[in-house]
Amino acid sequence: xxxxxxxxxxxxxxxxxxxxxxxxxxxxxxxxxxxxxxxxxxxxxxxxxxxxxxxxxxxxxxxxxxxxxxxxxxxxxxxxxxxxxxxxxxxxxxxxxxxxxxxxxxxxxxxxxxxxxxxxxxxxxxxxxxxxxxxxxxxxxxxxxxxxxxxxxxxxxxxxxxxxxxxxxxxxxxxxxxxxxxxxxxxxxxxxxxxxxxxxxxxxxxxxxxxxxxxxxxxxxxxxxxxxxxxxxxxxxxxxxxxxxxxxxxxxxxxxxxxxxxxxxxxxxxxxxxxxxxxxxxxxxxxxxxxxxxxx
Numbered sequence: 557x558x559x560x561x562x563x564x565x566x567x568x569x570x571x572x573x574x575x576x577x578x579x580x581x582x583x584x585x586x587x588x589x590x591x592x593x594x595x596x597x598x599x600x601x602x603x604x605x606x607x608x609x610x611x612x613x614x615x616x617x618x619x620x621x622x623x624x625x626x627x628x629x630x631x632x633x634x635x636x637x638x639x640x641x642x643x644x645x646x647x648x649x650x651x652x653x654x655x656x657x658x659x660x661x662x663x664x665x666x667x668x669x670x671x672x673x674x675x676x677x678x679x680x681x682x683x684x685x686x687x688x689x690x691x692x693x694x695x696x697x698x699x700x701x702x703x704x705x706x707x708x709x710x711x712x713x714x715x716x717x718x719x720x721x722x723x724x725x726x727x728x729x730x731x732x733x734x735x736x737x738x739x740x741x742x743x744x745x746x747x748x749x750x751x752x753x754x755x756x757x758x759x760x761x762x763x764x765x766x767x768x769x770x771x772x773x774x775x776x777x778x779x780x781x782x783x784x785x786x787x788x789x790x791x792x793x794x795x796x797x798x799x800x801x802x803x804x805x806x807x808x809x810x811x812x813x814x815x816x817x818x819x820x821x822x823x824x825x826x827x828x829x830x831x832x833x834x835x836x837x838x839x840x841x842x843x844x845x846x847x848x849x850x851x852x
Contacts, residue, residue: 588631589693595628596662596686603679618675625666625678632659632689639692648713651692654839658688660721672761673753677728708782715776720838722769723806727831729762730824737820759823763813766827770806773834777803798837805830 603621636656640647662678662685669675736755753761777799809826812818818826 586693588635589689592628592631592635593686593689595624595631596682596689599624599628600679600682600686603676603682621675621678622666622670625662625682628682628685629659629663629666632662632685635689635692651688651695653717655688655692657717657721657724658685660717661685661724664721665725673757674725674729674761677725677732680728680731681725708779712776712779715772715779716838719769719772719776720834722765722772723802723831723834726762726765726769726827729758729765730827733758733762734821734824759819762823762827763810766806766809770803770810773799773803773806795837798833802830802833802837805833 599621602617602624606617606621632655636652636659639652640656658681662681665674665677665681669678733755736758740755777796780796780799805826809818809823809830812826813823
């Protein structure tokens with residue numbers, strides 16, 4: 557009887573300790589999340605003030621934006637590590653996956669902006685990264701991927717996330733090009749020309765990003781065909797069809813650019829069309845299956 561009581565006390569103590577540990581971990585993650593969100597938003601506000609010339613104070617704040625953005629990305633990365641990498645596998649629930657993509661997109665643009673004129677995209681991407689952190693924090697969703705997952709499928713997942721991230725960057729870049737085209741036709745053309753790279757440079761950079769993203773998307777589709785056994789059983793057929801349709805759209809876009817000399821609005825429309833299809837394939841199908849239908 558004494559042994560049973562000791563075991564009960566020990567068991568209760570262990571449960572209490574585990575509960576307290578989880579609560580402390582959650583509180584720590586919440587504080588990190590809030591700090592990361594604030595840093596993302598402050599960086600975006602400073603960058604916006606710099607771009608639109610609201611104040612002379614913000615005219616030379618590129619270093620500040622990069623420093624604050626880097627700290628926010630570091631905190632975001634730690635949050636992703638805590639949320640995704642678990643003792644019994646990887647949690648690739650819908651909101652964790654969206655948060656990972658948001659972080660990767662912002663990271664890629666921040667790194668590229670050190671040498672290429674992509675910095676102004678962060679005006680859109682930092683608030684998106686802040687928003688997906690809040691989604692991940694307040695809407696818990698779990699989909700555990702076992703550690704026994706084959707190397708081929710791991711490569712496929714990695715290629716898919718990288719391809720989606722780069723093509724998302726291309727979509728934001730296309731929006732920036734569209735905005736720049738429209739503003740050049742107004743009286744604010746001089747200010748836009750001073751704050752953004754020339755339109756031809758922006759458009760050429762857009763094509764370069766699409767080429768890399770298209771290459772990764774091709775590898776992702778090829779690896780999926782090789783390593784995923786039964787698309788119907790895993791509810792992946794619609795995702796595959798939409799991804800292939802996006803691949804066709806990007807193929808036509810690149811053919812039109814290199815063979816027919818497409819420029820301007822035509823490039824923008826095809827870019828946004830391809831990304832919209834990819835958005836339905838990756839995020840749309842994942843949301844419907846995991847959040848609405850509760851399938852894994």
